Amino acid sequence: MSPRIVAIDGPAASGKSTTARRVADALGFEHLNSGLLYRAVAWAAREGGWLQDSGDGRTDAVDRALPDLGLELVPGADGYVVRVDGREPGSALRDPAVTRLASLLSARAPVRRRVNELVREEARRRDVVCDGRDIGTVVFPHADLKVFLYADEEERARRRLLERGEAPALEAVAAEAGRLRERDAADASRSLAPLHPADDAVRLDTTELSPGAVVDRILREARSRGIRPRHV
Ligand code: CDP
Numbered sequence: 001m002s003p004r005i006v007a008i009d010g011p012a013a014s015g016k017s018t019t020a021r022r023v024a025d026a027l028g029f030e031h032l033n034s035g036l037l038y039r040a041v042a043w044a045a046r047e048g049g050w051l052q053d054s055g056d057g058r059t060d061a062v063d064r065a066l067p068d069l070g071l072e073l074v075p076g077a078d079g080y081v082v083r084v085d086g087r088e089p090g091s092a093l094r095d096p097a098v099t100r101l102a103s104l105l106s107a108r109a110p111v112r113r114r115v116n117e118l119v120r121e122e123a124r125r126r127d128v129v130c131d132g133r134d135i136g137t138v139v140f141p142h143a144d145l146k147v148f149l150y151a152d153e154e155e156r157a158r159r160r161l162l163e164r165g166e167a168p169a170l171e172a173v174a175a176e177a178g179r180l181r182e183r184d185a186a187d188a189s190r191s192l193a194p195l196h197p198a199d200d201a202v203r204l205d206t207t208e209l210s211p212g213a214v215v216d217r218i219l220r221e222a223r224s225r226g227i228r229p230r231h232v
Pocket of ligand 1: 131
């Protein structure tokens with residue numbers, strides 16, 4: 001049987017990665033976080049001096065450098081690690097400037113092509129739970145299960161602050177919500193692979209749900225589609 005694919009999409013900070021990781025662990029699948037690859041390209045563009053934090057710079061130089069960037073997904077004991085020319089950017093991928101540049105660069109066709117190649121190559125070899133913005137719509141339109149996660153903007157902002165170890169005070173939540181809104185608007189309005197649910201995606205509003213409840217719901221959907229845990 002060809003490897004199974006679970007696609008999880010949704011807006012920024014909707015809990016995709018945490019959910020995808022937990023669903024992958026429960027099923028014995030690999031977790032592929034496509035956002036990390038866009039972030040890695042942005043990190044490399046910043047390191048290479050092609051793009052400033054403002055977004056000004058030579059995006060065409062990034063496109064040209066892509067084939068030689070040495071972008072890799074390396075399976076490790078704790079999931080995949082992203083490498084760029086043998087280096088592991090690690091937590092630098094979560095830097096706010098890298099996050100903004102990732103959204104900017106992800107609108108470019110050569111960047112999307114490169115990321116999609118890497119993700120599809122892994123999914124040919126292994127059962128995966130893959131999260132992103134266009135996994136169920138563009139990358140794997142024939143995925144065995146597609147999920148689209150939502151949550152209120154304020155709740156997503158609160159979660160993102162807590163994830164970073166910051167207090168979810170009113171002002172901080174409002175500022176973070178503004179950044180999420182801006183990025184979601186850019187991701188949803190671009191012409192290439194815009195953020196939107198696939199017609200056949202299970203839509204889940206997670207605002208009032210615990211992470212465990214979201215995972216349980218997805219595992220039920222998986223079972224009902226004949227997706228069985230690998231290691232049981
Ligand atoms: O974790 P968070 O939802 O904040 O972001 P992410 O999933 O790491 O993605 C970072 C950026 O990469 C997004 O804002 C998108 O612009 C882009 N991205 C994309 O275009 N397509 C994907 N499949 C995944 C990410």
